[in-house]
Amino acid sequence: MQGKGLLTGMWVTLKEFFRKKVTEEYPDVMPDLGDRFRGGTLKLKPSKCISCGICMNACPNGSIKLTSVKDENNKRKLTTYVHDAGLCLFCNLCIDACPVKCIEWTGEFAFSGYTREDLIFDCIDLARKRGYDPVEVKEPPADGEKG
Numbered sequence: 001m002q003g004k005g006l007l008t009g010m011w012v013t014l015k016e017f018f019r020k021k022v023t024e025e026y027p028d029v030m031p032d033l034g035d036r037f038r039g040g041t042l043k044l045k046p047s048k049c050i051s052c053g054i055c056m057n058a059c060p061n062g063s064i065k066l067t068s069v070k071d072e073n074n075k076r077k078l079t080t081y082v083h084d085a086g087l088c089l090f091c092n093l094c095i096d097a098c099p100v101k102c103i104e105w106t107g108e109f110a111f112s113g114y115t116r117e118d119l120i121f122d123c124i125d126l127a128r129k130r131g132y133d134p135v136e137v138k139e140p141p142a143d144g145e146k147g
Contacts (some may be wrong), residue, residue, distance in 0.1 A: 033109060038090045040108030042083045043132055044123035048102035051076035057126070058097035063087035078124070086119035 024031060042064075051068035068076040088102040095103055103123075113119050126132070 023146055028117045031109065033107070037107055037109075038092055038105050040106035040111055041085060041121045041126060042094070042123050043104050043106045043130075044081055044127050045102040045132060046078055046081070046124050048100050049078045049081070050100055053100065054097045054099065055094035055103060055116045058093045060091065060093065061089055063089075064094055071094075081123040083121045083123050084119065085121060086116050 051066065052062060056062075056064045056066055063086075065084075066081045066083070067079045071077050072131055090105075095101075095105070
């Protein structure tokens with residue numbers, strides 16, 4: 001019989017037309033993400049950070065850069081903590097390596113930028129703005145001063 005394949009295809013299409021939709025229209029319906037979703041930016045708690053640099057060394061792509069100064073008690077104080085999400089693999093090695101557990105993922109799903117610089121985040125500034133851990137962080141010493 002001529003056109004049997006066409007009729008079979010139309011029958012499949014007609015059946016699917018009346019079934020429940022399985023796709024989600026993304027901007028209208030946000031996806032249901034699991035508890036173990038890794039994404040967004042790093043949520044840093046500067047008051048807990050001991051500036052050891054283990055997270056920076058654990059990162060395979062070098063997407064974390066931090067600097068610190070020594071205070072009068074010879075303890076390191078965090079001055080900058082920058083996360084480049086454009087380089088990040090979201091592998092979780094930095095979070096697993098942190099001995100004081102002061103970093104975690106924000107879990108943001110939709111996060112993007114128009115340029116590469118839009119994906120570089122100052123985590124201390126984000127912590128202040130978002131209220132994760134409001135703390136005063138020491139500024140690095142000016143040139144010529146001991147730090």
